[in-house]
Amino acid sequence: MKKFFSTALARGLVWQLIGTLVGAGLVTGIRAMMGLSITDTFFFTEPAWVLGAFFGVLFFLAGNGSVSDWFKWSRGIDTPEHHEDHYTGWEKYLNVSLDHKVIGIQYTVTALLLISIGGLFALIFRTELAQSQLQFLTVDMKLFGQNGPQLYNTLMSLHGMIMIVSILLGIAGIINYVVPLLLGAQDMAFPRLNAFSFWIAVPAAVLLLMSLVLGGFDTGWTGYPPLSVRAPVGVQMFFLGVAAAGWSSILGALNVIATIIRMRSKGMTAMRMPIFVWAAVATSIIALTATQLIGLSFQLVMFQRLFGMGFFDPAKGGNPVLFQHLFWFYSHPAVYVFVLPGLGVISELLPVFARKPLFGYRWIAMSSMGIALVGFLVWAHHMFTSGMNEYLRVPFMYSTLLVAIPTGVKFFSWVATIWKGKLTYPTPMLFVLGAIVVFLLGGLTGPPNATVSVDLHLHDTYFIVGHFHDTIFGGFVFPFFAALYYWFPKATGRRMNETLGKIHFWLMTPSFFVLTFGMMQIGLLGMRRRIVDYDPALGFDSTHLVLTIAGYLIGLSVLIFIYNFFNSIKNGEKAEGNVWNSRSPEWQVPSPMPVHNYDQPFEVVGEPYDYGLPGSKYVEFSSPAKSKHK
Amino acid sequence: MGHFIIVGILVVVMAILTYVGLDAAGVATQMHPIEASLQSVSIDWLWNWEIMAISFLFALIVVPMAYSMIVFRRKKGDPSEGEHFEGNTTLEIVWTVIPLFAVLALAYMGSYSLGETRRVDPNAIVIKVKAQQFAWTFEYPEYGIVSNELHLPVDQQVVLKMESADVIHSFWVPEFRVKQDIVPGPLTDYRITPILVGDYKVRCAELCGASHAYMENNVIVDTKADYDAWIAEQRAIALANQTPEGQGKLLTVKNGCIGCHSVDGAKMTGPTWLGLFGSNAELADGTTVVSDEAYITESILDPKAKEVAGFSPTTMPPYTLSEVEIANIIAYLKTLK
Numbered sequence: 001m002k003k004f005f006s007t008a009l010a011r012g013l014v015w016q017l018i019g020t021l022v023g024a025g026l027v028t029g030i031r032a033m034m035g036l037s038i039t040d041t042f043f044f045t046e047p048a049w050v051l052g053a054f055f056g057v058l059f060f061l062a063g064n065g066s067v068s069d070w071f072k073w074s075r076g077i078d079t080p081e082h083h084e085d086h087y088t089g090w091e092k093y094l095n096v097s098l099d100h101k102v103i104g105i106q107y108t109v110t111a112l113l114l115i116s117i118g119g120l121f122a123l124i125f126r127t128e129l130a131q132s133q134l135q136f137l138t139v140d141m142k143l144f145g146q147n148g149p150q151l152y153n154t155l156m157s158l159h160g161m162i163m164i165v166s167i168l169l170g171i172a173g174i175i176n177y178v179v180p181l182l183l184g185a186q187d188m189a190f191p192r193l194n195a196f197s198f199w200i201a202v203p204a205a206v207l208l209l210m211s212l213v214l215g216g217f218d219t220g221w222t223g224y225p226p227l228s229v230r231a232p233v234g235v236q237m238f239f240l241g242v243a244a245a246g247w248s249s250i251l252g253a254l255n256v257i258a259t260i261i262r263m264r265s266k267g268m269t270a271m272r273m274p275i276f277v278w279a280a281v282a283t284s285i286i287a288l289t290a291t292q293l294i295g296l297s298f299q300l301v302m303f304q305r306l307f308g309m310g311f312f313d314p315a316k317g318g319n320p321v322l323f324q325h326l327f328w329f330y331s332h333p334a335v336y337v338f339v340l341p342g343l344g345v346i347s348e349l350l351p352v353f354a355r356k357p358l359f360g361y362r363w364i365a366m367s368s369m370g371i372a373l374v375g376f377l378v379w380a381h382h383m384f385t386s387g388m389n390e391y392l393r394v395p396f397m398y399s400t401l402l403v404a405i406p407t408g409v410k411f412f413s414w415v416a417t418i419w420k421g422k423l424t425y426p427t428p429m430l431f432v433l434g435a436i437v438v439f440l441l442g443g444l445t446g447p448p449n450a451t452v453s454v455d456l457h458l459h460d461t462y463f464i465v466g467h468f469h470d471t472i473f474g475g476f477v478f479p480f481f482a483a484l485y486y487w488f489p490k491a492t493g494r495r496m497n498e499t500l501g502k503i504h505f506w507l508m509t510p511s512f513f514v515l516t517f518g519m520m521q522i523g524l525l526g527m528r529r530r531i532v533d534y535d536p537a538l539g540f541d542s543t544h545l546v547l548t549i550a551g552y553l554i555g556l557s558v559l560i561f562i563y564n565f566f567n568s569i570k571n572g573e574k575a576e577g578n579v580w581n582s583r584s585p586e587w588q589v590p591s592p593m594p595v596h597n598y599d600q601p602f603e604v605v606g607e608p609y610d611y612g613l614p615g616s617k618y619v620e621f622s623s624p625a626k627s628k629h630k
Numbered sequence: 631m632g633h634f635i636i637v638g639i640l641v642v643v644m645a646i647l648t649y650v651g652l653d654a655a656g657v658a659t660q661m662h663p664i665e666a667s668l669q670s671v672s673i674d675w676l677w678n679w680e681i682m683a684i685s686f687l688f689a690l691i692v693v694p695m696a697y698s699m700i701v702f703r704r705k706k707g708d709p710s711e712g713e714h715f716e717g718n719t720t721l722e723i724v725w726t727v728i729p730l731f732a733v734l735a736l737a738y739m740g741s742y743s744l745g746e747t748r749r750v751d752p753n754a755i756v757i758k759v760k761a762q763q764f765a766w767t768f769e770y771p772e773y774g775i776v777s778n779e780l781h782l783p784v785d786q787q788v789v790l791k792m793e794s795a796d797v798i799h800s801f802w803v804p805e806f807r808v809k810q811d812i813v814p815g816p817l818t819d820y821r822i823t824p825i826l827v828g829d830y831k832v833r834c835a836e837l838c839g840a841s842h843a844y845m846e847n848n849v850i851v852d853t854k855a856d857y858d859a860w861i862a863e864q865r866a867i868a869l870a871n872q873t874p875e876g877q878g879k880l881l882t883v884k885n886g887c888i889g890c891h892s893v894d895g896a897k898m899t900g901p902t903w904l905g906l907f908g909s910n911a912e913l914a915d916g917t918t919v920v921s922d923e924a925y926i927t928e929s930i931l932d933p934k935a936k937e938v939a940g941f942s943p944t945t946m947p948p949y950t951l952s953e954v955e956i957a958n959i960i961a962y963l964k965t966l967k
Contacts, residue, residue, distance in 0.1 A: 139897060139898075139899075140897075140940070147840070149840045149841060149843070150840045153837070153839075153840065153842075218837070218839055218840060219837065220837050224798055224836075224837075226796065226797045226798070226814055227797040227798065227837065227838060227839060230796075230797065230839075230945070314813075314814050314815030314816075319815065320798060320813050320814060320815070321813055354702075354712055355704070355711040355712040356711070356712030356713065356714070356715075357714060357715065357716040357717075358716075359715075359716070359717050359718075360716075360717040360718070360721075360722050361716065361717065362717075363717070363722045363726075385800060385809045385810055385811050385835075386811045386813070387810070387811050387812075387813050387816075387818050390748075393744070394741055394744070397737055397740050397741070397744075398734075398737045401733040401734075401736060401737050401740075402733060404729060404733050405726060405729050405730055405733060408725060408726075408729045409722065409725060409726060411691050412691075412721075412722075412725045413717075413722075415691060415694045415695055415698070416717075416718075416721070418695065418698040418699070418702065419694065419698050419702070420633075420698075420702055420712060420713040421698065421702050421712035421713070422702065422703075422704040422708065422710060422711060422712045423698065423699060423702055423703045423704060424703070424704050425699075425703075433695070433699065436691075436695065437692065437695070440688065440691050440692070441688075444684045444687055444688055445684070447680060447683075447684075447733075447736060448677065448680045448684075450740075451676060451680070451736065451737070451739070451740030451743065451744075452740055452741075452743075452744045453669075453672065453673045453676060453740060453743040453744045453746070453747050454673055454676055454677050454680065454740070454743070456673065456747065456807060456808045456809050456810075457670075457673055457677075457804070457807040457808070457809065459809055459835070460800060460802075460809070460835040460836060461835070520657075521655065521656075521657060524657055524662055524663075525662050525663055525804070526663050526804035526833070528802070528833055528834075528835050528843075529837075530837040530842065531842060531843035532842075532843045533843045533844070534843065535831070535833075535846065607716070609716075610714070610716075611711050611712060611714070612711035612712050612713060612714035613714050
């Protein structure tokens with residue numbers, strides 16, 4: 001326990017608490033001197049909470065040591081350039097490390113923690129929805145200053161944003177761990193910035209969860225004004241949490257792009273990069289350039305609340321629809337940030353388990369860039385019913401439908417990749433194939449939403465809810481699990497239990513199909529999204545019960561996964577060699593990966609996916625690779 | 631070649647089975663809530679085409695996938711690798727260009743269908759709609775009628791001039807298909823031509839706060855005769871309601887009060903009005919107050935002044951009403967025993 005309290009994580013959290021009190025105290029003091037009220041429903045006043053939360057993030061970073069190297073440099077003190085192994089075991093992961101592999105695991109485990117919290121929230125409100133009428137989230141119950149329906153709205157909103165942050169951390173985890181290994185780099189281009197990007201996500205998650213106890217917010221993760229202008233103070237914690245998480249995402253993306261441009265091995269030309277690297281580039285370009293817009297849109301609402309600036313207040317000449325444009329300019333491309341790395345994982349793993357070259361490598365690489373580009377031009381398809389200029393709806397319908405083309409190229413290429421292969425089905429491959437089918441359902445249910453007139457019916461119903469859960473599960477969740485099962489031996493030298501892995505897959509996949517198909521069906525029939533209760537006359541009770549059961553089964557399967565994950569770190573079957581018989585460079589050296597990655601630099605001498613071409617090699621090490629750790 | 635023929639046949643079979651299956655599940659030829667508006671017809675037409683395309687594309691990907699998974703699986707003890715081919719530019723161009731045209735065709739059909747839903751009838755009846763947390767109010771300006779039920783004549787286009795008093799709401803009757811947000815500020819138009827007599831519900835489709843789920847009002851499509859009868863009846867009621875109680879009741883409808891306050895004792899967002907007047911109200915700070923004229927007046931003008939125990943911090947906005955209007959509302963409340 002004493003060890004825990006000396007970790008950077010614990011120190012950061014204590015400093016965040018101190019920072020929050022200092023910031024809030026400062027504002028409260030000024031207000032007291034000005035003769036303004038100094039307390040409110042949740043003890044501090046709203047301005048005090050906002051400055052407190054802001055200070056909390058800064059204090060966390062200053063206190064946990066993730067910026068101390070920069071402070072030292074500014075005072076002219078040198079710091080060691082690379083990894084020091086102060087810590088071993090779990091302590092390594094709770095302290096500031098500059099090693100991209102440690103940071104990758106920190107990201108991944110944080111993502112799994114947040115997925116569990118977001119999933120728990122979903123199960124709570126899914127339970128309420130199992131039957132019409134209010135069961136336990138009643139008008140009479142009270143928690144954190146909210147009654148049942150208000151709490152439902154908060155949980156539903158937080159489910160959305162916590163899952164989004166967990167996805168951003170999950171992809172950052174995979175990219176951080178894998179990309180430098182695929183490139184043959186010793187680390188990311190900016191190791192300190194990398195650590196900073198991870199650590200700022202921790203106070204961000206704390207802020208998001210703080211919103212729950214500060215009255216929550218009933219706006220959905222979209223936070224549309226004027227509703228978000230009227231929401232309790234919790235919405236400010238939500239805004240600040242998103243801003244901090246966005247900061248993490250932007251800086252992380254910058255680092256990924258710099259690493260890929262500057263740190264590739266000899267001979268690794270653009271068209272010889274592993275395909276996952278292409279996906280990482282595409283996703284990072286979006287994250288680097290679009291994330292600012294969600295931060296900005298929330299900041300404008302924050303200022304409207306704090307200072308009465310009427311950006312979105314029609315009485316002061318503002319316009320609520322403007323918010324939606326700013327918000328979706330990030331939040332649509334964001335879904336491509338979520339799915340492109342996952343699609344990259346599919347393309348990366350498929351040849352390994354099909355024992356065949358990736359079909360149409362260049363086309364797949366370019367389709368990622370194409371999706372990233374077109375993704376910037378489609379945001380207003382979320383606003384077909386919003387009352388924006390009517391004539392804008394048609395061009396946005398065309399641009400949105402264009403996304404189908406590069407996405408189609410991926411599907412066709414995947415099918416051609418497994419055609420005439422020699423397929424085997426270990427757990428990662430099951431999740432890859434599951435991902436393709438689930439993402440296909442997400443992809444196919446997309447165009448109806450893009451055609452304006454049909455969308456006028458589908459918008460804001462459970463059809464949309466089913467559709468995007470398909471895209472996110474197919475584009476992120478399934479590939480994320482595939483990646484974890486696949487690279488787990490690389491990180492630990494052991495593999496996860498295959499039987500539990502297969503139970504995980506066969507429990508989750510059918511449940512998930514039932515869940516989203518049921519959602520879409522009742523959505524068509526008139527089930528609106530974001531409602532705590534539904535009219536029993538609609539006859540949705542039995543479907544909702546099935547959906548709830550399916551939700552619990554998915555939760556159970558993820559629990560099995562989490563047990564398998566943590567149990568296998570110590571007890572998994574030893575797997576120190578090239579377990580998947582892959583051509584990729586990271587599998588040519590023994591697992592777990594040594595601290596400084598490759599002892600010998602490698603040179604790219606062939607195509608990455610030439611499975612089945614006798615005598616061909618992707619990489620060649622300068623001298624036979626051997627690890628000092630063996 | 632044999633593989634391609636088998637897969638080709640299976641794709642066709644699977645596409646048909648998928649479509650038939652989806653139709654049986656009630657989601658193909660119709661989007662299931664009955665078509666009650668002219669606009670829903672062209673929307674469902676496009677939807678049906680989309681389901682056909684979806685069925686085909688689903689089969690086109692899933693069948694060769696499943697086929698490969700079975701036929702090209704690695705047999706036990708077979709150490710060999712898959713067949714070596716890296717791509718085929720012609721094929722890539724084919725599956726880029728054909729989808730491009732398919733997508734353009736779909737976008738064209740989408741534009742056509744959108745045009746159909748937007749057809750304007752210059753003789754459309756105008757009805758004013760007011761949305762607020764958490765109720766809808768309908769005003770027939772020609773007749774001086776205010777109602778919390780929307781009555782529409784069949785086979786006649788109506789244009790709803792919609793405004794919001796507070797946050798964004800969205801007008802949606804699933805049977806009409808078309809949905810339209812109501813943003814505070816400008817008036818929003820919503821055109822619809824009901825084609826089927828029946829009882830429906832307008833359900834707010836844009837999250838608008840704690841009781842969003844319950845922001846539902848009746849929408850009744852009448853035959854021309856029934857509609858005229860209803861109008862006449864409502865006009866008579868409006869005339870008869872020249873009494874203070876009648877005017878008070880009208881005000882509670884018009885201002886959306888009954889979205890949060892029930893008149894039958896049911897617990898909603900705010901306290902019920904049944905038996906409210908003259909009763910003792912227990913306040914959040916523990917004191918009690920008699921619900922008399924002074925207290926009710928204060929609670930309308932400044933709802934936060936005295937909050938009743940057992941309810942969450944009030945979200946009721948202050949209402950600026952004249953003394954006469956408040957007196958009328960109180961007169962109405964007195965009748966609720």
